[in-house]
Amino acid sequence: MNTLTKTSTGSKAPKARISERIAKVSPSATLAIDAKAKKMKEDGIDMVLFGAGEPDFPTPTHIVDAAVEACRNTANHRYTPTPGLADLREAIVAKTKRDSNYDISVPQVLVTNGGKHAIANSFAVLLDPGDEVLLPAPYWTTYPESIALAGGVPKIIPTGADTGFKVTAEMLEAAATEETKVLLMVSPSNPTGAVYTREELLEIGQLALERGWWVVTDEIYEHLIYDDLERVSLPVLVEGLQDRCIIVNGVAKTYAMTGWRVGWMIGPKDVISAAGNLQSHETSNVANVSQRAAIAALRGSLDDVVLMREAFDRRRKLIVKMLNDINHVECLMPQGAFYAFPSLEAFFSSNLAGRTPSSTLDIADIVLEEAKVAFVPGEAFGAPGYARFSYATSDEEIIKGIERLGNLLDTAKF
Ligand SMILES: Cc1ncc(COP(=O)(O)O)c(C=O)c1O
CATH class of the missing domain: 3.40.640.10 (Type I PLP-dependent aspartate aminotransferase-like (Major domain))
Structure with a gap:
Protein backbone atom coordinates (compact mmCIF):
# COMPACT_ATOMS: atom_id res chain seq x y z
CA MET A 1 0.00 0.00 0.00
CA ASN A 2 1.34 3.44 -0.86
CA THR A 3 1.60 5.48 2.32
CA LEU A 4 3.48 8.36 0.71
CA THR A 5 1.92 11.65 -0.25
CA LYS A 6 3.17 14.51 -2.45
CA THR A 7 4.02 17.79 -0.73
CA SER A 8 3.67 21.14 -2.53
CA THR A 9 7.35 20.91 -3.53
CA GLY A 10 6.75 17.60 -5.18
CA SER A 11 8.77 15.53 -2.65
CA LYS A 12 7.03 12.71 -0.86
CA ALA A 13 6.44 12.92 2.92
CA PRO A 14 5.32 9.83 4.79
CA LYS A 15 1.82 9.95 6.25
CA ALA A 16 1.66 9.64 10.02
CA ARG A 17 1.01 6.07 11.14
CA ILE A 18 -1.50 7.19 13.76
CA SER A 19 -4.04 9.90 12.98
CA GLU A 20 -3.49 13.27 14.62
CA ARG A 21 -6.87 13.00 16.35
CA ILE A 22 -6.05 9.70 18.05
CA ALA A 23 -2.40 10.46 18.71
CA LYS A 24 -3.58 13.28 21.00
CA VAL A 25 -5.47 10.89 23.29
CA SER A 26 -3.62 10.34 26.58
CA PRO A 27 -3.59 6.76 27.82
CA SER A 28 -5.85 6.41 30.87
CA ALA A 29 -3.57 7.20 33.79
CA THR A 30 -5.76 5.17 36.10
CA LEU A 31 -5.21 2.08 33.99
CA ALA A 32 -1.47 2.76 33.56
CA ILE A 33 -0.65 2.80 37.27
CA ASP A 34 -2.93 -0.16 37.87
CA ALA A 35 -1.17 -2.12 35.13
CA LYS A 36 2.26 -1.38 36.61
CA ALA A 37 1.11 -2.45 40.08
CA LYS A 38 -0.59 -5.58 38.76
CA LYS A 39 2.60 -6.51 36.93
CA MET A 40 4.56 -6.15 40.19
CA LYS A 41 1.95 -8.36 41.85
CA GLU A 42 2.29 -10.95 39.07
CA ASP A 43 6.02 -10.89 39.65
CA GLY A 44 5.30 -12.16 43.16
CA ILE A 45 5.55 -8.86 45.05
CA ASP A 46 3.07 -8.43 47.92
CA MET A 47 1.22 -5.35 46.65
CA VAL A 48 -1.74 -3.43 48.04
CA LEU A 49 -3.81 -1.99 45.22
CA PHE A 50 -5.95 1.09 45.73
CA GLY A 51 -5.98 1.96 42.05
CA ALA A 52 -8.92 0.25 40.40
CA GLY A 53 -12.37 1.77 40.33
CA GLU A 54 -14.42 -1.37 40.69
CA PRO A 55 -16.24 -3.15 43.51
CA ASP A 56 -14.39 -6.16 44.93
CA PHE A 57 -17.64 -8.08 45.42
CA PRO A 58 -18.79 -10.76 42.98
CA THR A 59 -21.90 -10.00 40.94
CA PRO A 60 -24.94 -11.15 43.00
CA GLY A 300 -34.38 -7.72 41.29
CA SER A 301 -34.25 -6.40 44.83
CA LEU A 302 -31.71 -3.90 46.08
CA ASP A 303 -30.81 -6.07 49.10
CA ASP A 304 -27.31 -6.93 47.83
CA VAL A 305 -26.73 -3.28 46.98
CA VAL A 306 -27.59 -2.30 50.55
CA LEU A 307 -25.07 -4.85 51.91
CA MET A 308 -22.33 -3.64 49.59
CA ARG A 309 -23.05 -0.03 50.49
CA GLU A 310 -22.78 -0.88 54.20
CA ALA A 311 -19.37 -2.45 53.60
CA PHE A 312 -18.17 0.55 51.56
CA ASP A 313 -19.42 2.90 54.26
CA ARG A 314 -17.45 1.05 56.96
CA ARG A 315 -14.30 1.04 54.80
CA ARG A 316 -14.78 4.72 53.97
CA LYS A 317 -14.62 5.66 57.64
CA LEU A 318 -11.67 3.35 58.24
CA ILE A 319 -9.51 4.63 55.37
CA VAL A 320 -10.27 8.31 55.97
CA LYS A 321 -9.39 8.01 59.66
CA MET A 322 -6.16 6.15 58.89
CA LEU A 323 -5.17 8.67 56.21
CA ASN A 324 -5.83 11.65 58.48
CA ASP A 325 -3.77 9.98 61.23
CA ILE A 326 -0.68 10.25 58.99
CA ASN A 327 1.25 13.47 59.60
CA HIS A 328 0.83 16.06 56.81
CA VAL A 329 -1.97 14.12 55.07
CA GLU A 330 -5.41 15.72 54.88
CA CYS A 331 -8.51 13.94 53.69
CA LEU A 332 -12.14 15.10 53.49
CA MET A 333 -14.83 12.54 54.29
CA PRO A 334 -16.27 11.52 50.90
CA GLN A 335 -20.07 11.38 50.80
CA GLY A 336 -20.47 8.94 47.94
CA ALA A 337 -18.82 6.47 45.52
CA PHE A 338 -15.83 4.47 46.86
CA TYR A 339 -12.83 6.79 46.70
CA ALA A 340 -10.87 8.72 49.32
CA PHE A 341 -9.15 11.80 47.90
CA PRO A 342 -6.46 13.06 50.30
CA SER A 343 -3.99 15.88 49.71
CA LEU A 344 -0.33 14.81 49.65
CA GLU A 345 0.85 18.24 48.60
CA ALA A 346 2.80 18.73 51.83
CA PHE A 347 5.30 16.14 50.60
CA PHE A 348 6.29 18.11 47.51
CA SER A 349 9.97 19.03 47.84
CA SER A 350 10.34 16.84 50.92
CA ASN A 351 13.02 14.19 50.96
CA LEU A 352 11.16 10.92 50.57
CA ALA A 353 13.20 7.72 50.34
CA GLY A 354 16.14 9.74 49.00
CA ARG A 355 14.11 11.46 46.31
CA THR A 356 12.52 14.91 46.09
CA PRO A 357 9.03 14.56 44.62
CA SER A 358 7.63 17.58 42.78
CA SER A 359 4.32 16.04 41.79
CA THR A 360 1.86 13.43 43.01
CA LEU A 361 2.99 11.33 40.05
CA ASP A 362 6.45 11.26 41.66
CA ILE A 363 4.98 10.41 45.05
CA ALA A 364 2.88 7.61 43.51
CA ASP A 365 5.99 6.15 41.94
CA ILE A 366 7.99 6.31 45.19
CA VAL A 367 5.11 4.76 47.16
CA LEU A 368 4.72 2.02 44.55
CA GLU A 369 8.42 1.18 44.62
CA GLU A 370 9.08 1.59 48.34
CA ALA A 371 5.82 0.67 50.10
CA LYS A 372 4.38 -1.58 47.39
CA VAL A 373 1.15 0.38 47.52
CA ALA A 374 -0.67 1.67 44.43
CA PHE A 375 -2.93 4.71 44.23
CA VAL A 376 -3.82 7.05 41.38
CA PRO A 377 -2.07 10.44 41.35
CA GLY A 378 -4.30 13.52 41.21
CA GLU A 379 -2.76 14.67 37.93
CA ALA A 380 -4.97 12.04 36.25
CA PHE A 381 -8.00 14.00 37.46
CA GLY A 382 -6.74 17.55 36.84
CA ALA A 383 -5.92 17.86 40.55
CA PRO A 384 -2.16 17.85 41.20
CA GLY A 385 -1.36 17.45 44.89
CA TYR A 386 -4.19 15.00 45.50
CA ALA A 387 -4.35 11.22 45.31
CA ARG A 388 -7.21 8.79 44.74
CA PHE A 389 -7.47 5.71 46.92
CA SER A 390 -10.24 3.30 45.98
CA TYR A 391 -11.65 1.66 49.11
CA ALA A 392 -13.43 -1.01 47.10
CA THR A 393 -11.12 -3.51 48.74
CA SER A 394 -11.16 -5.48 52.00
CA ASP A 395 -10.74 -3.92 55.45
CA GLU A 396 -7.56 -6.00 55.90
CA GLU A 397 -6.03 -4.63 52.69
CA ILE A 398 -6.94 -1.08 53.71
CA ILE A 399 -5.24 -1.51 57.09
CA LYS A 400 -2.16 -3.13 55.57
CA GLY A 401 -1.83 -0.62 52.73
CA ILE A 402 -2.39 2.58 54.68
CA GLU A 403 -0.08 1.40 57.48
CA ARG A 404 2.64 0.86 54.88
CA LEU A 405 1.94 4.25 53.35
CA GLY A 406 2.05 5.91 56.78
CA ASN A 407 5.34 4.21 57.68
CA LEU A 408 6.93 5.49 54.48
CA LEU A 409 5.54 9.04 54.70
CA ASP A 410 6.67 9.25 58.34
CA THR A 411 10.28 9.01 57.09
CA ALA A 412 9.89 12.19 54.94
CA LYS A 413 12.32 14.95 55.82
CA PHE A 414 11.22 18.56 55.37
C1 LIG B 1 -17.84 8.68 36.99
C2 LIG B 1 -17.87 7.47 36.14
N1 LIG B 1 -18.72 7.43 35.11
C3 LIG B 1 -18.78 6.36 34.30
C4 LIG B 1 -17.97 5.27 34.51
C5 LIG B 1 -18.07 4.15 33.50
O1 LIG B 1 -18.50 2.98 33.98
P1 LIG B 1 -18.70 1.71 33.03
O2 LIG B 1 -18.26 2.09 31.66
O3 LIG B 1 -17.87 0.65 33.63
O4 LIG B 1 -20.18 1.42 33.07
C6 LIG B 1 -17.08 5.26 35.57
C7 LIG B 1 -16.16 4.11 35.79
O5 LIG B 1 -15.16 4.21 36.47
C8 LIG B 1 -17.03 6.38 36.42
O6 LIG B 1 -16.21 6.42 37.47
Whole structure:
Protein backbone atom coordinates (compact mmCIF):
# COMPACT_ATOMS: atom_id res chain seq x y z
CA MET A 1 0.00 0.00 0.00
CA ASN A 2 1.34 3.44 -0.86
CA THR A 3 1.60 5.48 2.32
CA LEU A 4 3.48 8.36 0.71
CA THR A 5 1.92 11.65 -0.25
CA LYS A 6 3.17 14.51 -2.45
CA THR A 7 4.02 17.79 -0.73
CA SER A 8 3.67 21.14 -2.53
CA THR A 9 7.35 20.91 -3.53
CA GLY A 10 6.75 17.60 -5.18
CA SER A 11 8.77 15.53 -2.65
CA LYS A 12 7.03 12.71 -0.86
CA ALA A 13 6.44 12.92 2.92
CA PRO A 14 5.32 9.83 4.79
CA LYS A 15 1.82 9.95 6.25
CA ALA A 16 1.66 9.64 10.02
CA ARG A 17 1.01 6.07 11.14
CA ILE A 18 -1.50 7.19 13.76
CA SER A 19 -4.04 9.90 12.98
CA GLU A 20 -3.49 13.27 14.62
CA ARG A 21 -6.87 13.00 16.35
CA ILE A 22 -6.05 9.70 18.05
CA ALA A 23 -2.40 10.46 18.71
CA LYS A 24 -3.58 13.28 21.00
CA VAL A 25 -5.47 10.89 23.29
CA SER A 26 -3.62 10.34 26.58
CA PRO A 27 -3.59 6.76 27.82
CA SER A 28 -5.85 6.41 30.87
CA ALA A 29 -3.57 7.20 33.79
CA THR A 30 -5.76 5.17 36.10
CA LEU A 31 -5.21 2.08 33.99
CA ALA A 32 -1.47 2.76 33.56
CA ILE A 33 -0.65 2.80 37.27
CA ASP A 34 -2.93 -0.16 37.87
CA ALA A 35 -1.17 -2.12 35.13
CA LYS A 36 2.26 -1.38 36.61
CA ALA A 37 1.11 -2.45 40.08
CA LYS A 38 -0.59 -5.58 38.76
CA LYS A 39 2.60 -6.51 36.93
CA MET A 40 4.56 -6.15 40.19
CA LYS A 41 1.95 -8.36 41.85
CA GLU A 42 2.29 -10.95 39.07
CA ASP A 43 6.02 -10.89 39.65
CA GLY A 44 5.30 -12.16 43.16
CA ILE A 45 5.55 -8.86 45.05
CA ASP A 46 3.07 -8.43 47.92
CA MET A 47 1.22 -5.35 46.65
CA VAL A 48 -1.74 -3.43 48.04
CA LEU A 49 -3.81 -1.99 45.22
CA PHE A 50 -5.95 1.09 45.73
CA GLY A 51 -5.98 1.96 42.05
CA ALA A 52 -8.92 0.25 40.40
CA GLY A 53 -12.37 1.77 40.33
CA GLU A 54 -14.42 -1.37 40.69
CA PRO A 55 -16.24 -3.15 43.51
CA ASP A 56 -14.39 -6.16 44.93
CA PHE A 57 -17.64 -8.08 45.42
CA PRO A 58 -18.79 -10.76 42.98
CA THR A 59 -21.90 -10.00 40.94
CA PRO A 60 -24.94 -11.15 43.00
CA THR A 61 -25.91 -14.78 42.39
CA HIS A 62 -29.40 -14.20 40.99
CA ILE A 63 -27.87 -12.01 38.25
CA VAL A 64 -25.22 -14.61 37.37
CA ASP A 65 -27.92 -17.33 37.31
CA ALA A 66 -29.99 -15.30 34.84
CA ALA A 67 -26.94 -14.99 32.59
CA VAL A 68 -26.17 -18.73 32.77
CA GLU A 69 -29.73 -19.51 31.78
CA ALA A 70 -29.56 -16.95 28.98
CA CYS A 71 -26.42 -18.60 27.61
CA ARG A 72 -28.32 -21.86 27.11
CA ASN A 73 -31.08 -20.21 25.08
CA THR A 74 -29.97 -20.02 21.44
CA ALA A 75 -32.11 -16.92 20.92
CA ASN A 76 -29.48 -15.12 22.94
CA HIS A 77 -26.71 -16.19 20.59
CA ARG A 78 -27.99 -13.60 18.10
CA TYR A 79 -27.91 -9.82 17.70
CA THR A 80 -30.45 -7.73 19.55
CA PRO A 81 -31.79 -4.42 18.24
CA THR A 82 -29.03 -1.76 18.47
CA PRO A 83 -30.79 0.28 21.20
CA GLY A 84 -31.12 -2.83 23.38
CA LEU A 85 -33.65 -5.53 24.22
CA ALA A 86 -37.17 -4.16 24.65
CA ASP A 87 -37.34 -5.84 28.09
CA LEU A 88 -34.15 -4.15 29.23
CA ARG A 89 -35.22 -0.74 28.01
CA GLU A 90 -38.52 -1.20 29.82
CA ALA A 91 -36.68 -2.28 32.98
CA ILE A 92 -34.59 0.92 32.72
CA VAL A 93 -37.77 3.00 32.39
CA ALA A 94 -39.18 1.29 35.53
CA LYS A 95 -35.93 1.61 37.47
CA THR A 96 -35.65 5.32 36.60
CA LYS A 97 -39.14 5.85 38.00
CA ARG A 98 -38.33 3.75 41.11
CA ASP A 99 -35.00 5.39 41.93
CA SER A 100 -35.38 8.95 40.61
CA ASN A 101 -39.14 9.41 40.23
CA TYR A 102 -38.43 10.39 36.63
CA ASP A 103 -41.08 9.48 34.03
CA ILE A 104 -39.51 8.50 30.72
CA SER A 105 -40.49 6.31 27.77
CA VAL A 106 -38.65 3.49 25.99
CA PRO A 107 -37.54 5.60 22.96
CA GLN A 108 -35.67 7.81 25.42
CA VAL A 109 -33.36 4.94 26.39
CA LEU A 110 -30.28 3.63 24.55
CA VAL A 111 -28.42 0.63 26.03
CA THR A 112 -24.65 1.12 25.65
CA ASN A 113 -21.41 -0.78 26.30
CA GLY A 114 -21.06 0.58 29.80
CA GLY A 115 -21.45 4.11 31.11
CA LYS A 116 -18.22 5.05 29.37
CA HIS A 117 -19.78 4.37 25.98
CA ALA A 118 -22.85 6.42 26.96
CA ILE A 119 -20.51 9.34 27.69
CA ALA A 120 -18.73 8.98 24.34
CA ASN A 121 -22.06 8.76 22.52
CA SER A 122 -23.39 11.82 24.34
CA PHE A 123 -20.49 14.06 23.39
CA ALA A 124 -20.36 12.67 19.84
CA VAL A 125 -24.01 13.52 19.33
CA LEU A 126 -24.00 16.94 21.00
CA LEU A 127 -20.70 18.55 20.02
CA ASP A 128 -19.57 20.33 16.89
CA PRO A 129 -15.93 21.39 16.51
CA GLY A 130 -15.08 24.16 18.97
CA ASP A 131 -18.13 23.68 21.20
CA GLU A 132 -17.13 24.07 24.85
CA VAL A 133 -18.04 21.76 27.71
CA LEU A 134 -17.94 23.10 31.26
CA LEU A 135 -15.99 20.46 33.15
CA PRO A 136 -15.56 20.81 36.92
CA ALA A 137 -12.23 19.46 38.23
CA PRO A 138 -11.24 17.14 39.81
CA TYR A 139 -12.83 15.24 36.94
CA TRP A 140 -12.97 11.59 35.98
CA THR A 141 -10.06 11.06 33.63
CA THR A 142 -12.18 9.92 30.65
CA TYR A 143 -14.31 13.06 30.32
CA PRO A 144 -11.78 15.46 28.75
CA GLU A 145 -10.58 12.84 26.29
CA SER A 146 -14.11 11.94 25.29
CA ILE A 147 -14.97 15.63 24.79
CA ALA A 148 -11.84 16.23 22.68
CA LEU A 149 -12.43 13.11 20.58
CA ALA A 150 -15.86 14.51 19.69
CA GLY A 151 -14.21 17.76 18.55
CA GLY A 152 -15.23 19.70 21.66
CA VAL A 153 -13.14 21.75 24.06
CA PRO A 154 -13.16 20.95 27.79
CA LYS A 155 -13.41 24.18 29.81
CA ILE A 156 -11.94 23.04 33.10
CA ILE A 157 -13.19 24.67 36.30
CA PRO A 158 -10.91 23.85 39.24
CA THR A 159 -12.44 23.26 42.66
CA GLY A 160 -10.72 22.47 45.97
CA ALA A 161 -11.35 21.06 49.40
CA ASP A 162 -12.65 24.50 50.48
CA THR A 163 -15.90 23.96 48.51
CA GLY A 164 -15.93 20.20 49.12
CA PHE A 165 -14.71 19.80 45.51
CA LYS A 166 -18.00 21.16 44.20
CA VAL A 167 -18.69 23.94 41.67
CA THR A 168 -21.22 26.67 42.28
CA ALA A 169 -23.52 28.33 39.78
CA GLU A 170 -21.35 31.47 40.04
CA MET A 171 -18.21 29.54 39.12
CA LEU A 172 -19.95 28.06 36.10
CA GLU A 173 -21.28 31.42 35.01
CA ALA A 174 -17.80 32.95 35.24
CA ALA A 175 -16.28 30.16 33.14
CA ALA A 176 -18.95 30.10 30.41
CA THR A 177 -18.42 31.72 27.01
CA GLU A 178 -20.42 32.12 23.81
CA GLU A 179 -19.11 28.71 22.78
CA THR A 180 -20.43 26.87 25.84
CA LYS A 181 -22.85 24.16 24.82
CA VAL A 182 -22.73 21.50 27.53
CA LEU A 183 -22.24 21.24 31.28
CA LEU A 184 -20.92 17.95 32.66
CA MET A 185 -22.12 17.05 36.15
CA VAL A 186 -21.39 13.94 38.20
CA SER A 187 -22.76 13.24 41.67
CA PRO A 188 -21.49 11.27 43.55
CA SER A 189 -18.17 12.14 41.98
CA ASN A 190 -15.28 10.04 40.89
CA PRO A 191 -12.62 10.88 42.13
CA THR A 192 -13.71 13.02 45.10
CA GLY A 193 -16.88 11.32 46.38
CA ALA A 194 -18.58 14.73 46.51
CA VAL A 195 -22.39 14.69 46.50
CA TYR A 196 -24.35 17.78 45.50
CA THR A 197 -27.35 18.83 47.60
CA ARG A 198 -30.81 19.51 46.19
CA GLU A 199 -30.30 23.27 46.65
CA GLU A 200 -26.93 23.28 44.89
CA LEU A 201 -28.28 21.27 41.96
CA LEU A 202 -31.37 23.43 41.69
CA GLU A 203 -29.27 26.56 41.30
CA ILE A 204 -26.93 24.93 38.78
CA GLY A 205 -29.78 23.34 36.81
CA GLN A 206 -31.69 26.59 36.63
CA LEU A 207 -28.61 28.41 35.35
CA ALA A 208 -28.16 25.74 32.66
CA LEU A 209 -31.79 26.12 31.66
CA GLU A 210 -31.56 29.93 31.48
CA ARG A 211 -28.35 29.82 29.45
CA GLY A 212 -29.60 27.12 27.09
CA TRP A 213 -26.80 24.71 27.99
CA TRP A 214 -27.17 20.99 27.64
CA VAL A 215 -26.45 18.99 30.78
CA VAL A 216 -24.80 15.57 30.70
CA THR A 217 -25.32 14.16 34.19
CA ASP A 218 -23.45 11.03 35.21
CA GLU A 219 -25.43 9.08 37.82
CA ILE A 220 -23.39 5.88 37.80
CA TYR A 221 -22.72 6.02 41.58
CA GLU A 222 -26.32 6.96 42.48
CA HIS A 223 -26.75 4.04 44.92
CA LEU A 224 -23.47 4.68 46.74
CA ILE A 225 -24.43 7.68 48.86
CA TYR A 226 -23.76 7.66 52.61
CA ASP A 227 -25.05 9.33 55.78
CA ASP A 228 -28.65 9.29 54.50
CA LEU A 229 -27.90 12.07 52.05
CA GLU A 230 -30.56 12.57 49.42
CA ARG A 231 -30.23 11.21 45.89
CA VAL A 232 -31.40 13.88 43.42
CA SER A 233 -31.60 13.64 39.63
CA LEU A 234 -31.14 16.97 37.80
CA PRO A 235 -33.86 16.63 35.13
CA VAL A 236 -36.41 15.76 37.82
CA LEU A 237 -35.45 18.79 39.84
CA VAL A 238 -35.50 21.46 37.16
CA GLU A 239 -38.68 21.68 35.09
CA GLY A 240 -37.84 22.30 31.44
CA LEU A 241 -34.35 20.77 31.60
CA GLN A 242 -35.58 17.35 30.40
CA ASP A 243 -35.39 18.48 26.78
CA ARG A 244 -31.70 19.34 27.07
CA CYS A 245 -30.43 16.73 29.47
CA ILE A 246 -28.75 13.35 29.07
CA ILE A 247 -28.47 10.96 32.02
CA VAL A 248 -25.56 8.49 31.95
CA ASN A 249 -25.94 5.37 34.07
CA GLY A 250 -25.19 1.66 34.19
CA VAL A 251 -25.06 -1.50 36.26
CA ALA A 252 -21.27 -1.53 36.83
CA LYS A 253 -20.90 0.13 40.23
CA THR A 254 -24.33 -0.56 41.75
CA TYR A 255 -24.39 -4.31 41.12
CA ALA A 256 -20.64 -5.08 41.01
CA MET A 257 -20.96 -5.68 37.25
CA THR A 258 -18.01 -3.75 35.80
CA GLY A 259 -17.03 -6.60 33.48
CA TRP A 260 -20.47 -7.13 31.99
CA ARG A 261 -20.38 -3.84 30.08
CA VAL A 262 -23.94 -2.62 30.33
CA GLY A 263 -24.74 1.06 30.62
CA TRP A 264 -27.34 3.38 29.15
CA MET A 265 -28.15 6.92 28.23
CA ILE A 266 -31.50 8.62 28.75
CA GLY A 267 -32.39 11.75 26.84
CA PRO A 268 -34.75 13.44 24.40
CA LYS A 269 -35.94 11.08 21.65
CA ASP A 270 -34.12 12.84 18.79
CA VAL A 271 -30.78 12.69 20.64
CA ILE A 272 -31.25 9.05 21.60
CA SER A 273 -32.21 8.17 18.04
CA ALA A 274 -29.09 9.95 16.71
CA ALA A 275 -26.90 8.14 19.26
CA GLY A 276 -28.52 4.84 18.24
CA ASN A 277 -27.68 5.59 14.63
CA LEU A 278 -24.05 6.21 15.54
CA GLN A 279 -23.89 3.10 17.70
CA SER A 280 -25.39 0.97 14.89
CA HIS A 281 -22.23 1.64 12.86
CA GLU A 282 -19.75 1.36 15.71
CA THR A 283 -20.62 -1.36 18.19
CA SER A 284 -24.19 -2.50 17.39
CA ASN A 285 -25.90 -4.00 20.43
CA VAL A 286 -24.46 -4.79 23.84
CA ALA A 287 -23.79 -8.54 24.35
CA ASN A 288 -27.17 -10.23 24.50
CA VAL A 289 -26.36 -12.32 27.60
CA SER A 290 -25.11 -9.23 29.44
CA GLN A 291 -28.37 -7.49 28.67
CA ARG A 292 -30.28 -10.45 30.16
CA ALA A 293 -28.13 -10.19 33.28
CA ALA A 294 -28.84 -6.46 33.50
CA ILE A 295 -32.60 -7.14 33.33
CA ALA A 296 -32.23 -9.46 36.35
CA ALA A 297 -30.23 -6.79 38.16
CA LEU A 298 -32.69 -3.99 37.53
CA ARG A 299 -35.82 -6.05 38.19
CA GLY A 300 -34.38 -7.72 41.29
CA SER A 301 -34.25 -6.40 44.83
CA LEU A 302 -31.71 -3.90 46.08
CA ASP A 303 -30.81 -6.07 49.10
CA ASP A 304 -27.31 -6.93 47.83
CA VAL A 305 -26.73 -3.28 46.98
CA VAL A 306 -27.59 -2.30 50.55
CA LEU A 307 -25.07 -4.85 51.91
CA MET A 308 -22.33 -3.64 49.59
CA ARG A 309 -23.05 -0.03 50.49
CA GLU A 310 -22.78 -0.88 54.20
CA ALA A 311 -19.37 -2.45 53.60
CA PHE A 312 -18.17 0.55 51.56
CA ASP A 313 -19.42 2.90 54.26
CA ARG A 314 -17.45 1.05 56.96
CA ARG A 315 -14.30 1.04 54.80
CA ARG A 316 -14.78 4.72 53.97
CA LYS A 317 -14.62 5.66 57.64
CA LEU A 318 -11.67 3.35 58.24
CA ILE A 319 -9.51 4.63 55.37
CA VAL A 320 -10.27 8.31 55.97
CA LYS A 321 -9.39 8.01 59.66
CA MET A 322 -6.16 6.15 58.89
CA LEU A 323 -5.17 8.67 56.21
CA ASN A 324 -5.83 11.65 58.48
CA ASP A 325 -3.77 9.98 61.23
CA ILE A 326 -0.68 10.25 58.99
CA ASN A 327 1.25 13.47 59.60
CA HIS A 328 0.83 16.06 56.81
CA VAL A 329 -1.97 14.12 55.07
CA GLU A 330 -5.41 15.72 54.88
CA CYS A 331 -8.51 13.94 53.69
CA LEU A 332 -12.14 15.10 53.49
CA MET A 333 -14.83 12.54 54.29
CA PRO A 334 -16.27 11.52 50.90
CA GLN A 335 -20.07 11.38 50.80
CA GLY A 336 -20.47 8.94 47.94
CA ALA A 337 -18.82 6.47 45.52
CA PHE A 338 -15.83 4.47 46.86
CA TYR A 339 -12.83 6.79 46.70
CA ALA A 340 -10.87 8.72 49.32
CA PHE A 341 -9.15 11.80 47.90
CA PRO A 342 -6.46 13.06 50.30
CA SER A 343 -3.99 15.88 49.71
CA LEU A 344 -0.33 14.81 49.65
CA GLU A 345 0.85 18.24 48.60
CA ALA A 346 2.80 18.73 51.83
CA PHE A 347 5.30 16.14 50.60
CA PHE A 348 6.29 18.11 47.51
CA SER A 349 9.97 19.03 47.84
CA SER A 350 10.34 16.84 50.92
CA ASN A 351 13.02 14.19 50.96
CA LEU A 352 11.16 10.92 50.57
CA ALA A 353 13.20 7.72 50.34
CA GLY A 354 16.14 9.74 49.00
CA ARG A 355 14.11 11.46 46.31
CA THR A 356 12.52 14.91 46.09
CA PRO A 357 9.03 14.56 44.62
CA SER A 358 7.63 17.58 42.78
CA SER A 359 4.32 16.04 41.79
CA THR A 360 1.86 13.43 43.01
CA LEU A 361 2.99 11.33 40.05
CA ASP A 362 6.45 11.26 41.66
CA ILE A 363 4.98 10.41 45.05
CA ALA A 364 2.88 7.61 43.51
CA ASP A 365 5.99 6.15 41.94
CA ILE A 366 7.99 6.31 45.19
CA VAL A 367 5.11 4.76 47.16
CA LEU A 368 4.72 2.02 44.55
CA GLU A 369 8.42 1.18 44.62
CA GLU A 370 9.08 1.59 48.34
CA ALA A 371 5.82 0.67 50.10
CA LYS A 372 4.38 -1.58 47.39
CA VAL A 373 1.15 0.38 47.52
CA ALA A 374 -0.67 1.67 44.43
CA PHE A 375 -2.93 4.71 44.23
CA VAL A 376 -3.82 7.05 41.38
CA PRO A 377 -2.07 10.44 41.35
CA GLY A 378 -4.30 13.52 41.21
CA GLU A 379 -2.76 14.67 37.93
CA ALA A 380 -4.97 12.04 36.25
CA PHE A 381 -8.00 14.00 37.46
CA GLY A 382 -6.74 17.55 36.84
CA ALA A 383 -5.92 17.86 40.55
CA PRO A 384 -2.16 17.85 41.20
CA GLY A 385 -1.36 17.45 44.89
CA TYR A 386 -4.19 15.00 45.50
CA ALA A 387 -4.35 11.22 45.31
CA ARG A 388 -7.21 8.79 44.74
CA PHE A 389 -7.47 5.71 46.92
CA SER A 390 -10.24 3.30 45.98
CA TYR A 391 -11.65 1.66 49.11
CA ALA A 392 -13.43 -1.01 47.10
CA THR A 393 -11.12 -3.51 48.74
CA SER A 394 -11.16 -5.48 52.00
CA ASP A 395 -10.74 -3.92 55.45
CA GLU A 396 -7.56 -6.00 55.90
CA GLU A 397 -6.03 -4.63 52.69
CA ILE A 398 -6.94 -1.08 53.71
CA ILE A 399 -5.24 -1.51 57.09
CA LYS A 400 -2.16 -3.13 55.57
CA GLY A 401 -1.83 -0.62 52.73
CA ILE A 402 -2.39 2.58 54.68
CA GLU A 403 -0.08 1.40 57.48
CA ARG A 404 2.64 0.86 54.88
CA LEU A 405 1.94 4.25 53.35
CA GLY A 406 2.05 5.91 56.78
CA ASN A 407 5.34 4.21 57.68
CA LEU A 408 6.93 5.49 54.48
CA LEU A 409 5.54 9.04 54.70
CA ASP A 410 6.67 9.25 58.34
CA THR A 411 10.28 9.01 57.09
CA ALA A 412 9.89 12.19 54.94
CA LYS A 413 12.32 14.95 55.82
CA PHE A 414 11.22 18.56 55.37
C1 LIG B 1 -17.84 8.68 36.99
C2 LIG B 1 -17.87 7.47 36.14
N1 LIG B 1 -18.72 7.43 35.11
C3 LIG B 1 -18.78 6.36 34.30
C4 LIG B 1 -17.97 5.27 34.51
C5 LIG B 1 -18.07 4.15 33.50
O1 LIG B 1 -18.50 2.98 33.98
P1 LIG B 1 -18.70 1.71 33.03
O2 LIG B 1 -18.26 2.09 31.66
O3 LIG B 1 -17.87 0.65 33.63
O4 LIG B 1 -20.18 1.42 33.07
C6 LIG B 1 -17.08 5.26 35.57
C7 LIG B 1 -16.16 4.11 35.79
O5 LIG B 1 -15.16 4.21 36.47
C8 LIG B 1 -17.03 6.38 36.42
O6 LIG B 1 -16.21 6.42 37.47
